[in-house]
Amino acid sequence: MKTPSSQPKLPGGASDTHSRQGSLPPCQHWQADIDEHGVWRLTLDRAGSSTNVLSSAVLGELDTLLSALVDRSPRAVMFRSAKRGFIAGADITEFERLADADQAYALIRRGQLIMEQIAELPCPTVALINGFALGGGLELALACRYRVMVDEPSATLGLPEVKLGIHPGFGGTVRSIRMLGPVPAMSMMLTGRNVRAREAKRIGLVDQIVPARHLQRAGQRLALSPPPVRRRPIVQTLLDTPFTRGVLVRQLRRQVSREAREAHYPAPYAIIDLWRCHGDASHGTFLEAEARSIAALMCSHTSRHLVRVFGLQDRLKALAPRMAPARHVHVIGAGLMGGDIAAWCAMKGLRVTLQDREAKDLVPAIERAGRLFKRRLREPKAITAAYDRLLPDPDGNGIANADVIIEAIYENLEAKRTLFAKVEATARPDAVLASNTSSIRLERIREILQAPQRLIGLHFFNPVAKLPLVEVIAAPEADRAALDRGCALVKQIGKLPLPCASAPGFVVNRVLMPYLMEAFAAIEEGIELSSIDRAARDFGMPVGPVELADTIGLDVCLLVSGVFAEEFDLDVPERLKRMVAEGKLGRKAGEGFYQWRRGKPLIGPDPEDGKGRELAQRLILPMLNESIRCLREGVIEDPELLDAGIIFGTGFAPFTGGPIHYAQRRGVDTIVAELAALTERHGARFTPDSGWDTLRATP
DSSP: OOOGGGSOBOTTSOBOTTOOSSOOOOOSSEEEEEOTTSEEEEEEOOTTOSSOOBOHHHHHHHHHHHHHHHHTOOSEEEEEESSSSSBOOBOGGGGGGOOSHHHHHHHHHHHHHHHHHHHTOSSOEEEEEOSOEETHHHHHHHHSSEEEEEOOTTOEEEOGGGGGTOOOOSSHHHHHHHHHOHHHHHHHHHHOOEEEHHHHHHHTSOSEEEOGGGHHHHHHHHHHSOOOOOOOOHHHHHTTSHHHHHHHHHHHHHHHHHHOOTTTOOHHHHHHHHHHHHTTSOHHHHHHHHHHHHHHHHTSHHHHHHHHHHHHHHHHHHTSOOOOOOOEEEEEOOSHHHHHHHHHHHHTTOEEEEEOSSGGGGHHHHHHHHHHHHHHTOSHHHHHHHHHHEEEOTTOGGGGGOSEEEEOOOSOHHHHHHHHHHHHHHSOTTOEEEEOOSSSOHHHHGGGOSSGGGEEEEEOOSSTTTOOEEEEEEOTTOOHHHHHHHHHHHHHTTOEEEEEEOOTTTTHHHHHHHHHHHHHHHHHTTOOHHHHHHHHHHHTOSSOHHHHHHHHOHHHHHHHHHHHHHHHTOOOOHHHHHHHHTTOOBGGGTBSSSBEETTEEOOOOOOOOSOHHHHHHHHHHHHHHHHHHHHHHTSSOOHHHHHHHHHHHHOOOGGGTOHHHHHHHHOHHHHHHHHHHHHHHHOGGGOOOTHHHHHHHOO
């Protein structure tokens, strides 16, 4: 029996067993060989990269290989990956070089035609998905006749292009709808969510799911004994008729409008319109419409800014140095933040000991952790393993062995000082001591320590399971090794580290507080709560400041505003004091500014009073002004990292690219003039910071 290694090789790794013409041109990213059954295997191993993406070079080589394969009359073709995961998608760095929609169309159309070559091969084609297949990677798999996927918790499929302000462009909108039906296809494309192996099998996205060790064998069986191609369920076919399509389109638009305005995020609406207008068209017509639609989106401000935000996310990840992973984290404080930090770390594979004053104080945190594990992990074995890693520790025995100790008690300086004095006496000399304080300077907390340089800040945001950012805070002369280990831990648990200096509120809360305080001022003026929140949402914020304050907790807002009042000589809103004294703490109490039912605020009708634009300016411009002040004071030195922090920490309208990027695009002079006008109407709190002069001078 011949093996691939015993066959003569063409340049680029292809066998010449069935060659009828000259040798294939050399390939840098693909290897091609043929097994003893006549099945060609095209293996992607993109040079110089840890992940496979469909760059122009990768697609160009694939185009050449596919043309050559047609001449060799293959019995079957399998597509594989030599890396962890199949293909992560297109190379989005190439998007930034597109000058206009015509260039974008040419790029997309080329990719479509290559996928068409795969779909039109006159033999069985199989995609072997050894982990994730996302965006263009999944579109390549959809162009194959069959798909086999490893049955592992980490394996996911998705069409996340909407998160970049675009939609699938290599035939994905066409094939997903016609293969799966409109409901599952739209669910994936409109949300950008990933699906795991078993759901992918259920909806027909893959034909088989198998253990990793059987992936090659399962693909070969499909290639050599191809079954009938699966058809979409009859119910999905009935939903794809002109009449039902119109009904479903209206429902989909209503659902999307609850999450995103078309003026801010046009991509999901474009997906719906593509199906509405071309659902009955020929395959070629639908593809052409897809290419024209995505080409226009790729050159929009929204897409360019979202691509920039994607790059900023990678920058944050790169800030974490490579070092030995932490194994044991000890969390002190089992309240909402501490308990959720502990649960997240346990879910991500760390051994976690969780401490509070009494064992009964740990019960709610363990219960919340269980809900998180079930929602995220799903697999019974994985859930049980996470439970086993989360250990209640009311006596603090875990302190002595922990790699990282995170304090997450209430926001009180003396309480934190007392706690860290005890922790330092027990902890290992090399353990990282970290505070989750949201507003207190680390310099004030660490005064009690024998080795004050050990203390760093690891400031998580609520809800921990949803917000990806963690501020890694350095006081003057902080230990560099401790900061590096803090950043590494943040990346290890799947979060984004944002290094910043110790200052009141650090970066995120420092920028967020003026937004909330201006909302409180507007409430005192008698402006309707719903009007305030609507003005912020109309700008593009995910939630309004009043709803956000209720969600954070008005007691937390009061504590943080008290710190800011002391540092910056501000007044704490009297109404906020009264509401906290009355127990109206927001969502967690069922009542704050809003009444809350089942985790949702009961928001009344919004009167049209014509103040929306000025309200939006009053809410948003102080955030921009405070961002500039943070840069000027050196709380954070890089404007791009500040943009990333405010987007990932507060949800600041991502389609704008962040507060600094937004200000630069609108024009510094325009922003300063608007702040000056607000200063005249509403007071000195809107006075433009002197740091605008520096930004104005920045190229």
